[in-house]
Amino acid sequence: MFDVLSERLQSALGDVRSRGHLTEDDVAKAMRQIRLALLEADVNFQVVKRFTAQVKERALGHEVLESLNPAQQVVKIVSDELTELMGGAGRDLVFSPTPPTVILMAGLQGSGKTTACAKLARHLRTEHDKDVALAACDVYRPAAVDQLVRVGEEAGATVYEQGTGRDPVDIAEWALGRAKSEGRDVLIVDTSGRLHVDKELMEELARIKKRTKPHDVLLVVDAMTGQDAVNVAERFAETAAFDGVVLTKVDGDARGGAALSVKAVTGKPILYGSTGEKLDAFERFHPDRMAQRILGMGDVMTLVERAEQQMDDQRARELEQKIRNEQFTLDDFLDQMHQVRRMGPLSGLLKMIPGFNSAQLSGMNVDERELDRLGAIITSMTPEERANPAILNGSRRRRIARGSGTSVQAVNQLVKQFTQMQKVIRQLSSGRMPSLQQLVGGR
Amino acid sequence: MARTWRELFIVDDGDPGGDGAASASKPEGERGGGFFRRLRENMRKSREALGAELEASVFQRLDEAPFERLEETLIYADVGAQTTASIVERLEREAGAGELPGGADLTRRLRELLAEAAHAGDDRIDLRHHPTVILCVGVNGTGKTTTIGKLAWHLSHELGRSVILAAGDTFRAAAVEQLGMWAERSGADFVRAAQGSDPGAVAYDAIAAAEARGRDVVIVDTAGRLHTQSHLMDELAKVRRVIEKRLPGAPHETLLNLDATTGQNGLRQALLFREAVAVSGIALTKLDGTAKGGIALAITQELGVQVKLIGIGEAIEDLRPFDPDDFARALLEG
Numbered sequence: 001m002f003d004v005l006s007e008r009l010q011s012a013l014g015d016v017r018s019r020g021h022l023t024e025d026d027v028a029k030a031m032r033q034i035r036l037a038l039l040e041a042d043v044n045f046q047v048v049k050r051f052t053a054q055v056k057e058r059a060l061g062h063e064v065l066e067s068l069n070p071a072q073q074v075v076k077i078v079s080d081e082l083t084e085l086m087g088g089a090g091r092d093l094v095f096s097p098t099p100p101t102v103i104l105m106a107g108l109q110g111s112g113k114t115t116a117c118a119k120l121a122r123h124l125r126t127e128h129d130k131d132v133a134l135a136a137c138d139v140y141r142p143a144a145v146d147q148l149v150r151v152g153e154e155a156g157a158t159v160y161e162q163g164t165g166r167d168p169v170d171i172a173e174w175a176l177g178r179a180k181s182e183g184r185d186v187l188i189v190d191t192s193g194r195l196h197v198d199k200e201l202m203e204e205l206a207r208i209k210k211r212t213k214p215h216d217v218l219l220v221v222d223a224m225t226g227q228d229a230v231n232v233a234e235r236f237a238e239t240a241a242f243d244g245v246v247l248t249k250v251d252g253d254a255r256g257g258a259a260l261s262v263k264a265v266t267g268k269p270i271l272y273g274s275t276g277e278k279l280d281a282f283e284r285f286h287p288d289r290m291a292q293r294i295l296g297m298g299d300v301m302t303l304v305e306r307a308e309q310q311m312d313d314q315r316a317r318e319l320e321q322k323i324r325n326e327q328f329t330l331d332d333f334l335d336q337m338h339q340v341r342r343m344g345p346l347s348g349l350l351k352m353i354p355g356f357n358s359a360q361l362s363g364m365n366v367d368e369r370e371l372d373r374l375g376a377i378i379t380s381m382t383p384e385e386r387a388n389p390a391i392l393n394g395s396r397r398r399r400i401a402r403g404s405g406t407s408v409q410a411v412n413q414l415v416k417q418f419t420q421m422q423k424v425i426r427q428l429s430s431g432r433m434p435s436l437q438q439l440v441g442g443r
Numbered sequence: 444m445a446r447t448w449r450e451l452f453i454v455d456d457g458d459p460g461g462d463g464a465a466s467a468s469k470p471e472g473e474r475g476g477g478f479f480r481r482l483r484e485n486m487r488k489s490r491e492a493l494g495a496e497l498e499a500s501v502f503q504r505l506d507e508a509p510f511e512r513l514e515e516t517l518i519y520a521d522v523g524a525q526t527t528a529s530i531v532e533r534l535e536r537e538a539g540a541g542e543l544p545g546g547a548d549l550t551r552r553l554r555e556l557l558a559e560a561a562h563a564g565d566d567r568i569d570l571r572h573h574p575t576v577i578l579c580v581g582v583n584g585t586g587k588t589t590t591i592g593k594l595a596w597h598l599s600h601e602l603g604r605s606v607i608l609a610a611g612d613t614f615r616a617a618a619v620e621q622l623g624m625w626a627e628r629s630g631a632d633f634v635r636a637a638q639g640s641d642p643g644a645v646a647y648d649a650i651a652a653a654e655a656r657g658r659d660v661v662i663v664d665t666a667g668r669l670h671t672q673s674h675l676m677d678e679l680a681k682v683r684r685v686i687e688k689r690l691p692g693a694p695h696e697t698l699l700n701l702d703a704t705t706g707q708n709g710l711r712q713a714l715l716f717r718e719a720v721a722v723s724g725i726a727l728t729k730l731d732g733t734a735k736g737g738i739a740l741a742i743t744q745e746l747g748v749q750v751k752l753i754g755i756g757e758a759i760e761d762l763r764p765f766d767p768d769d770f771a772r773a774l775l776e777g
Binding site for chain 2: 036039040041042045108109110111112140141142143144146147150151154195196197222224225226227228229231232249251252253254255257258277
């Protein structure tokens with residue numbers, strides 16, 4: 001999501017990094033690129049101004065000009081400032097000692113509240129073992145109650161609804177009563193989308209809040225929101241004093257500056273990211289990792305966590321052994337591909353590898369269809385060939401190409417990529433960080 | 444003078460369609476002024492809500508500051524750094540060449556430039572086909588279903604056209620029910636299938652029904668989808684092919700729904716949707732908030748696709764033909 005921004009920053013800082021010495025002109029040039037990149041990433045104009053001013057000041061400051069490695073210092077400063085902008089370490093929901101914990105969801109029309117409610121319900125049920133209920137308080141949008149009932153059921157939550165004929169404030173109160181008497185752990189209150197400048201509806205939201213006394217109020221924000229994100233956030237902060245943000249549609253290619261802006265302007269953290277249309281596409285948001293990702297430093301933790309969820313312990317241990325003994329073969333590669341596919345879209349995962357830059361990503365074909373082709377090539381190989389790709393001579397490659405319905409070039413590319421991967425894995429396992437060239441390979 | 448519905452749609456010569464429901468018709472002049480007043484009324488909430496930054500008049504003297512203030516105004520409106528830069532550059536050049544003496548001329552000229560930028564080639568919707576098929580696409584949450592409901596209502600009340608709505612969102616929970624309610628409100632026929640059905644099949648059936656029942660317009664709803672989901676974009680392209688096969692020349696209009704709060708990602712959306720289904724126009728929604736929808740300007744500039752409709756509220760009447768002059772004025776005046 002923050003790809004283009006990290007591209008720009010890397011290219012801006014790339015110039016700086018390659019030189020040992022920083023001039024004021026260098027800094028100005030870098031700042032211009034950073035400003036442009038942040039604006040294009042939809043970061044709020046004022047936030048951009050403040051950020052670039054701060055970075056420039058520190059970059060020109062004493063420590064940089066006199067330090068042994070000024071270029072590296074600038075990189076660090078940008079990274080630090082960005083991390084601070086994104087909000088330091090991640091925070092979690094607050095659970096009440098006396099149930100139910102009430103979570104109120106609010107936001108603009110179309111931000112993805114209803115889906116987010118169901119996802120959060122499922123997340124709390126599976127990750128925190130909570131008994132969750134949902135309150136259907138969107139009485140305005142046609143079929144909104146129907147939608148919540150269906151996705152709520154799918155999420156394994158009870159849905160309290162009273163149709164569309166009642167005042168949402170009363171429905172919320174009634175739902176709270178139900179949740180209490182039924183001993184639910186959590187009650188998530190879905191509300192209708194509303195404009196931050198709609199006086200009536202904002203007052204209604206305030207009333208719902210007053211009546212239900214939520215422990216957490218979450219603002220749902222679409223990741224592709226532009227400059228207006230700040231206006232929305234400020235107004236909702238005034239009326240509902242939200243505690244955190246759920247960022248939705250994160251799986252798109254929106255640059256996501258809105259996330260930075262909301263945090264910078266309201267001080268409220270982003271708690272969750274919604275990363276797809278299925279109910280399990282929901283994860284805790286880690287601001288420090290996100291900041292690193294913006295700068296192309298990868299998001300290693302999430303990758304590991306996801307892998308842990310999907311991989312068998314046994315298989316993981318076996319793989320580790322193989323990597324240690326440098327016995328990683330094409331069979332293992334094929335196996336890994338299948339594992340990786342289950343984890344999620346390949347491009348999303350690749351972006352998490354440290355140093356993996358999206359400019360290279362666009363050159364490298366990571367289409368899911370490509371994986372099919374690679375799989376076909378590998379299965380056209382004999383076990384011996386898979387175990388030892390060094391024996392692949394011209395006639396073998398031709399045979400494989402025919403058998404897999406691809407070309408000799410494709411076979412060559414696979415072998416090349418695989419060899420690169422072996423090198424990378426060797427380096428990773430020995431604790432060294434592979435270089436960009438090695439990660440990309442074949443370019 | 445704001446655009447009227449009759450100016451937006453191309454209808455057969457001598458077709459009395461415009462005399463539709465008399466209660467909704469007003470003399471053109473009055474309706475023009477009425478439109479802008481309504482737009483202003485809906486946007487009044489936003490004007491009051493905004494701070495001092497977005498003032499009515501941006502310019503006072505002809506020096507750096509006005510251009511910087513202008514740049515800020517346009518960036519805040521999501522016009523984007525590049526489009527803003529090219530417009531401001533042009534203005535500065537003209538100002539420098541002495542073609543714009545005073546502050547007032549600067550404002551006027553800027554409005555002209557913005558209105559020009561908001562206009563690109565094909566700006567009308569052709570209703571002369573029988574039936575006319577309109578395909579609605581867009582990212583999740585942009586207001587497709589609501590826009591379709593409003594459009595159906597306006598087609599029937601302003602132009603006396605009969606409409607069928609095709610429930611092509613077979614994915615999202617209760618999406619079909621949602622469209623069904625709009626069909627009821629707008630007096631349109633409704634064609635649907637079971638959840639999980641092939642959306643192309645629904646479109647196909649709707650066109651067949653339109654021909655059989657003699658309906659004028661078919662509007663096909665589709666599921667919201669991120670443009671980055673290539674398999675979903677393939678599915679959309681397939682829906683379009685099915686429509687084309689069933690009725691050569693259709694869909695006659697493919698509208699991309701775009702949320703006015705969208706930032707620069709709108710460009711990516713427009714690009715990829717256009718690649719998949721040849722988008723011919725944009726419905727810019729949720730303009731009743733504080734977002735100005737400036738990204739539409741960038742899209743028109745870079746991709747040559749124009750906004751044809753704007754959504755200005757959640758009520759069924761809250762849809763208007765796009766008017767570049769009004770849009771330009773709103774961008775500057777807040």
